[in-house]
Amino acid sequence: MLQVNLGKRCNQACHHCHVDAGPARTEVMAPDTVDACLRVLAEHAIPVLDITGGAPELHPDFQRLVTTARGLGRRVIDRCNLTITQPRIFQHLPAFLAEHGGGGGLLPYYQARGRRPPARRGRSPNFRLPPSRT
Numbered sequence: 374m375l376q377v378n379l380g381k382r383c384n385q386a387c388h389h390c391h392v393d394a395g396p397a398r399t400e401v402m403a404p405d406t407v408d409a410c411l412r413v414l415a416e417h418a419i420p421v422l423d424i425t426g427g428a429p430e431l432h433p434d435f436q437r438l439v440t441t442a443r444g445l446g447r448r449v450i451d452r453c454n455l456t457i458t459q460p461r462i463f464q465h466l467p468a469f470l471a472e473h474g475g476g477g478g479l480l481p482y483y484q485a486r487g488r489r490p491p492a493r494r495g496r497s498p499n500f501r502l503p504p505s506r507t
């Protein structure tokens with residue numbers, strides 16, 4: 374398995390986050406490092422690409438990573454927090470992941486009765502998409 378952490382940017386800011394990811398974090402994997410990961414995958418018999426973050430779907434190369442790995446015949450795990458599928462520009466993600474057939478590593482999505490998810494999960498309900506994606 375090759376596990377790739379695409380960065381600390383996330384739409385959530387969970388108290389329990391072990392990488393302290395969140396909307397204000399700016400550290401993301403550089404495109405040439407993404408390319409290097411794909412070269413490693415192409416040149417070695419690694420059966421599974423495990424993509425994590427932060428919310429890996431926020432990385433601009435996320436879909437390229439998934440489609441390239443699937444094109445190489447590798448299984449893909451997306452460690453998705455599910456809430457990232459709520460903003461309109463990410464609502465295609467479930468269909469995208471289904472189409473590209475990778476096993477989804479869907480993490481629990483907690484919602485207390487009568488409470489909005491950000492109040493339950495984290496300290497910042499103020500996630501905003503970057504200007505280029507709105």
Ligand code: SF4
Nearest residue numbers: 383385387390427454
């Ligand atoms: S959704 Fe996951 S990566 Fe994002 S802040 Fe919560 S625990 Fe961290």
